[in-house]
Ligand code: NAP
C-alpha cells in the first residue's frame with residue numbers, strides 16, 4: 001500500500017526531529033524542509049537515527065515560489081508547520097524577520113493550498129506566548145490574548161489566520177497552542193537546555209559559570225515527546241479541525257528548575273544575594289555555579305504561564321507520559337550520557 005505523505009517544515013528543530021520519528025514509526029513517508037546553509041548539521045535527526053528515512057527539500061520558508069513548487073510537487077496529505085524564528089528574545093532585535101518567517105510565510109503556504117484547490121491539511125505551531133501576562137491563573141482556548149513580544153504577535157497573527165481560513169474556506173487547518181516543551185534536543189539558547197548543559201558541563205568538563213536572567217518567571221514545562229503525540233492526535237484523530245491548548249497544567253519557576261536539576265545530579269545548593277547580585281553556590285565547596293547577567297532579562301518579561309489542557313484530554317484522550325520531575329531527569333541523564341560519549345553533540 002502507498003504510504004501517506006507528510007511535509008514537515010523545521011524538520012531539523014527539536015519538534016521536527018521528534019515528530020518525524022513518531023510518524024516514521026507510524027509508516028508515513030516524510031518530506032522535510034531544510035533551509036540551505038554551507039554545512040548541514042542534522043545532529044538531531046542523526047541522534048534519533050532517522051536521517052536516511054527522510055526526503056529533504058531545500059528552501060527558506062520565505063522563498064515563496066520555491067515553497068509553492070515544493071508543495072505542488074509533493075502534494076502532502078498534511079503540512080506540519082514547525083519552522084519558525086522561535087526565540088522570543090531575538091524577536092525584539094529582529095521583528096521584521098520574525099514576522100516574515102512566523103506570519104507571511106504561513107500566509108503564503110495557506111494561499112498555495114487554497115488557490116490550487118488542494119486537500120492538504122495544515123498544522124500550525126501556535127504558542128502560549130500569545131496569552132502574554134494573563135490575569136487568569138491558567139489559560140485555555142477561551143482566554144483572551146495579550147502578547148508581549150514581536151514573536152508572540154507574529155504567532156498570534158498566524159493563529160488568527162488559521163481560524164479565519166478554516167471558517168472561510170472549510171479547510172482542515174488547526175493550531176496547537178503549545179506551552180513550553182523541552183527535551184535533550186532543545187536548542188542551547190533556551191533556558192532549560194542552558195541550565196542542564198551548563199551544570200553538567202561544570203561538573204563533568206570543568207566548564208564556566210552559567211549566567212542567567214530572571215529566575216522568578218515561571219512556565220508550564222512539558223516533554224517534547226508528549227507534545228508531538230498531541231500534534232498527531234490533533235491532525236489524525238480529530239474528526240473536525242479545531243484549535244487545542246497543549247500543556248501539563250502545572251507551572252514551575254526557573255529557580256525550581258535549577259533546584260530539580262541539582263537534585264538529579266546530587267548537588268546540594270544554596271541561593272545567596274539578591275537581584276543582580278544573586279548567585280547559586282554548591283554548599284560543599286562554596287563554588288559559584290550560577291550568576292545573574294542583566295543581558296538575559298527581556299524588554300517585556302512574561303512572568304507566568306500555566307495552561308489548562310482539559311479540552312485535548314477530554315476530546316482526544318491525550319495522556320502525558322512525563323511530569324516535571326521525569327522531564328528534568330530525562331534531560332539530565334541524556335546530557336550526562338552525551339558529555340561522556342566520544343561522539344558528543346551540542347545543539
Ligand atoms: P526550533 O528547535 O527552534 O526549530 C525551529 C526550526 O525552524 C529549525 O529547524 C530551523 O532551522 C527552522 N527555521 C527557522 N527559520 C527558518 C527559515 N527561515 N526557513 C526555514 N526553516 C527555518 O523550535 P521547536 O522548539 O522545535 O519548535 C517548533 C515550533 O513550535 C516553532 O514554530 C515554535 O515557534 C513553536 N513552539 C515551540 C514551543 C517550545 O516550547 N518548543 C512552544 C510553543 C510553540 P535550522 O535548524 O536551520 O535552525
Ligand code: F7E
Nearest residue numbers: 086088127128129179180189190191192212213214217296
Ligand atoms: O525562556 C527566562 C526567560 O527562552 C523561558 C520558545 O520555545 O517557549 C519558548 O519561549 C524563561 C523566560 O523560553 C534566561 O526570561 C532566565 O521567562 O527558555 P526561554 P520562552 O521565552 O518561554 C514558548 C512557549 C515559545 O513559543 C518559544 O518558541 O526563562 N530566562 N534566564 C532565560 N531565558 C533564556 N533563554 N536564557 C536565560 O539565560
